[in-house]
Amino acid sequence: MGIQLEDPVTSKRKNRNPKRFMKLIIWISTFGGLVFGYDTGVINGALPYMSRSDQLNLNAFSEGLVASSLLFGAAFGAICCGRLSDRYGRRKVIYYLALLFIATTLGCSFAPNTGVMILFRFLLGLAVGGASATVPTFLAEMSPAKLRGQLVTQNELMLVTGQLLAYVFNAVIANTMGESGHIWRYMLILATLPAIILWIGMFIVPESPRWYASKGKFGKALRVLRQVRQEIHAKQELREIKSSIAAETKINQATFKDLTIPWVRRIVILGIGIAIVNQITGINAIMYYGTQILQKSGFATNVAMIANIANGVISLCATFVGIALLGRVKRRPMLITGLIGTSKVDPIVKTRFLLI
Secondary structure (H helix, E strand, O other): OOOOOOHHOOOOOOOHHHHHHHHHHHHHHHHHHHHHHHHHOOOHHHHHHHOOOOOOOOOOOHHHHHHHHHHHHHHHHHHHHHHHHHHHHHHHHHHHHHHHHHHHHHHHHHHOHHHHHHHHHHHHHHHHHHHHHHHHHHHHHOOHHHHHHHHHHHHHHHHHHHHHHHHHHHHHHHHHHOOOOHHHHHHHHHHHHHHHHHHHOOOOOOHHHHHHHOOHHHHHHHHHHHHHHHHHHHHHHHHHHHHHHHHHHHHOOOOOOHHHOOOHHHHHHHHHHHHHHHHOOOOOHHHHHHHHHHHOOOOOHHHHHHHHHHHHHHHHHHHHHHHHHHHHOHHHHHHHHHHHHHHHHHHHHOOOOOOO
């Protein structure tokens, strides 16, 4: 963390349109979600080609390692980057994550063998996990309270957009470059483009005002708030942030002993259960192996690539609906409705999909 980023908040130029600047901040920072989505979706189309004998010569086990190494790294990245962002700032961590995205994507794209591919996929997972933890935090702290839910959800929108773009580019490359074995490298390297945009954008985006306030830098926090809020709202929000931080300092840090408290234990179990239900439906099998599943069903590789786009389109449409409802419908009914879908409808749809 030795590089000193010039903070836009120190610039003498004042932002005259807080709403426009806020939109710019949201757009730039959510490129972390876009590159996250692309990196998780691109392997779907790349695996059939990199598995060939004249390429990485993957078998079923090594294919699983290539696909899952990113998720393994993401778990560590999510854990580590939370503390790093608390110490060094959200903006600086996202800046370094963008550099890590670029470096590891290049490493995967030019990997000469399976071992190097797995290593760089793991390191790429660190960036993916870090972005999944840091970007939503940054968005939440930059957003006004009444729009926080919708704006934070835009990161999820960019994530599924990244997955859709991965499916589309996979299909385009597969159908235009024929049976060339190295086309998987072109699929992977495209992920550097959103990562570069994210990296450059971090020179424009200011640091989180809440992070400044947590470090006692209230003057800088107010200057950032003035860039993204009206003057009267900026001062009021700073007072609210100060009160929140003061209240947090009086709260004891949670420990495993707190799980002995029934209501705490119930909330933790529910949270873990929701996370498990979202994944145990088998969505990741479609996300990572959809092309190969369709190949086994009799589709040609290039046709399977095109058919895979439907999964990305449906995810994107569903996210748009969720964002539209988020400001109008309470969180709990939406969560219950979503859980009904993942618990009941999703397995049926996927069973039929697998039997095509």
